Amino acid sequence: MKIYNTLTRQKEEFIPMDKDNVKMYSCGPTVYDYFHIGNARPFIVFDTMRRYLEYIGYKVTFVQNFTDIDDKMIKRANAEGITVKELGDRFIAEYFKDAEAIGVNRATVHPKATENIDAIIDTVKRLVDNGYAYNIDGNVYFSTKKFGEYGKLSKQPLEDLEAGARIDVNEKKNDPMDFALWKAKKEGEPSWSSPWGEGRPGWHIECSAMANKYLGETIDIHSGGQDLIFPHHENEIAQSECANCKPFANYWMHNGYINIDGKKMSKSLGNFFTVRDILKEYDGEIIRFFMLSAHYRSPINFADTLMEQAKSAVERVYTCIENLEFLLGNAEEKACDEALKSKLEACRDRFKAAMDDDLNTADAIAAIFDIVYIANTEIESASGKAAIELALSLIRELGGVLGLFVKEQKKSLDAEVEELIKKRNEARAAKDWATADAIRDQLKAMNIILKDTKDGVKWSIAQ
Secondary structure, three states: OEEEEOOOOEEEEOOOOOOOOEEEEEOOOEOOOOOEHHHHHHHHHHHHHHHHHHHOOOOEEEEEOEEOOOHHHHHHHHHHOOOHHHHHHHHHHHHHHHHHHOOOOOOOEOOEHHHOHHHHHHHHHHHHHOOOEEEEOOEEEEOHHHOOOOOOOOOOOHHHOOOOOOOOOOOOOOOOOOEEEEEEOOOOOOOEOOOOOOEEEOHHHHHHHHHHHHHOOOEEEEEEEHHHHHHHHHHHHHHHHHHHOOOOEEEEEEEOOEEEOOEEOOOOOOOOOEHHHHOOOOOHHHHHHHHHOOOOOOOEEEOHHHHHHHHHHHHHHHHHHHHHHHHHHHOOOOOOOHHHHHHHHHHHHHHHHHHHEOOOHHHHHHHHHHHHHHHHHHOOHHHOHHHHHHHHHHHHHHHHHHOOOOOOOOOOOOHHHHHHHHHHHHHHHOOOHHHHHHHHHHHHHOOEEEEEEOOEEEEEEOO
16 A cells, blocks of 8 residues: 655555554544534544555554643633533534544544643653753743754745744744743643643644554654644654654655635635534535545535535445345345456455555545446346345445445335335236325325336335
8 A cells, every 4th residue: 555645745655563553643623612524524534544454454553632621622611611621521522423423433542632641741851851842931842943854744944934823922932933842820721730830731742642652652654634734743743753762653644625615614704614514414424425535635625516416426326235135135046247246346456456546535436336337237136146245245345444335224114114015016916006006106105115126116215
């Protein structure tokens, strides 16, 4: 498998340090609100990366943190008259609800910043002891100019970089580009004891400390959104490598931005959507399919028309699954035709080739639709059980890698409906067309749609 490494700006063969255990860290949410559609993309993409690594035989230790102490959290908790912990616990629970809805599996570990203060303090202390950090009035800052490789991820020299999001501008710092590792206590803020006095961690340090604690000094893959390259991930590299004197991560993966109807998402523009909002209109699987229908490094445009296209595409696959399951009930025991078997299995090869090429989920989905096309045009009950089962198993196998097409379809109808279908079949056999039509209309009123096929009566629930 090849991965585009942001650190080197090229595709590289993925070679984990330990073939029996891939170590992967992905930045999680700051839990002061429901996560938005922009957050959903890295959650889905890197969940898919983990799934694929496991599919091809690796064990993966996957860590995704929760930032549960932060300026935004403090501000909102104070506004609501609750503690920061109460706010964090509430939105961590809501995160899991929405993440499950879009098919994101739980990480191996979901560490919280507030539950790893000792590890954070230990990392800051090592940076101070190694001469890369300094204390001013209980505020500890990292000295960026002492790390000669600062800027190697964003590919910008230090002198060209400007203080970005979450880098505090403070006259007491030795340099404007230095960033906070530990912040002295302010009135009304949660705080913890430290060698530098009461305070709380800066944002960047938590990921370095928790990656070190749960995965070790050097990890295989670090991932997140493109917006995190600078300053967050740049600072993580600086902190981790200066604290441990070892490379921090061997591969860096970053997904592209999401635009809303061609414009950057912004609360001020009124085009800011949480996943909770979107789930009111679309099933979570539709959101997931939409995210994976483009290459993860490409920008993607979120729009109703595109979501409707995604919905239709997902429905097409489930219709194929339903058709195959229906055919299976009438198929005879028969070996799969070798030519058909080769066609179907070639789709798996194309799927794997796409995923091996820097997680190209767009082409991987196309390979699944090749199976759907073959199933729709070349497979019928006369093809035999083996052919039908192979097509079904491939859709489920490959779809499962993407977290798609795995929902169980309804297998049976209520007894009343089954009895009506039986009576309609009997009426048709007796050529009592008036009764048959009346039963069809009765079923239609119950949102049951019947379709007469050469293999028997097929039913579906009207949408």
